[in-house]
């Protein structure tokens with residue numbers, strides 16, 4: 001089977017068009033637009049770029065977005081006050097707190113304070129717990145995007161061996177949970193009925209003999225933040241590889257002085273694969289569009 005590139009950029013554009021159509025229909029029936037709040041603390045350049053991309057994506061589909069920009073000197077208590085205000089603000093359907101936060105603020109404390117019904121990043125303990133238990137939940141954006149990408153390319157996960165490299169709370173753990181669920185978990189509006197039911201192995205920095213494990217995988221999801229981690233000798237012929245990594249590496253030939261690469265040695269791994277995501281243009285755009293889908297989900301729950 002020839003290799004197919006999983007074009008997250010195109011799929012995300014398709015989903016944005018579908019969302020725009022749905023939101024146009026809602027507007028024509030007299031409904032207000034959904035509204036997303038985006039809290040950003042400080043001016044971390046990568047965070048500023050992510051927030052700008054999210055604001056632009058909202059505008060494109062007709063979701064109202066409000067940026068709440070806060071000083072990096074803000075105390076944890078003051079930030080918790082902002083979170084409480086957003087929880088109580090009935091004009092806001094969902095909101096996110098852009099990570100990372102400055103080191104003097106405890107991220108877990110802040111995330112835990114978000115009302116899970118407005119938690120469109122799906123990072124609160126309530127949404128994670130609900131996901132684990134198979135209850136309706138807002139699923140965190142990157143795992144939701146990965147599931148959607150697999151679904152749109154008709155790549156089944158049932159009975160397949162999925163190896164996840166990375167055990168973070170935002171990617172590794174939730175994507176493992178999602179893909180091992182029985183498919184009845186699928187969420188309203190989610191075209192994921194054939195997904196789930198995978199046999200999942202989670203690997204991390206202390207895993208021994210990672211190549212021996214990845215070579216048994218039908219699907220490898222790499223979220224380690226380690227350029228070139230997944231090499232050709234770790235992948236069996238016909239595998240599907242999802243590269244979540246976003247790493248900046250110096251590139252004097254690029255006008256920006258750097259370029260973005262994933263965690264996969266793409267050039268040598270791609271020829272072995274049936275399916276593989278590029279970086280950029282694979283998982284990244286799917287993450288942003290998942291945030292839009294989650295916002296619409298929160299809006300529907302809010303107004304119903």
Ligand code: NAD
Nearest residue numbers: 142166167168171204205223224225244245246283284287
């Ligand atoms: P993280 O940085 O919190 O943790 C990395 C994980 O990888 C850890 O669990 C660690 O044990 C594991 N790991 C690191 N080196 C390893 C190695 N050599 N072998 C095996 N395991 C190893 O993870 P994160 O926040 O999930 O981010 C991972 C990467 O994904 C980063 O590059 C990040 O920028 C990117 N990311 C991309 C998106 C997207 O939308 N595409 C979203 C979130 C994160």
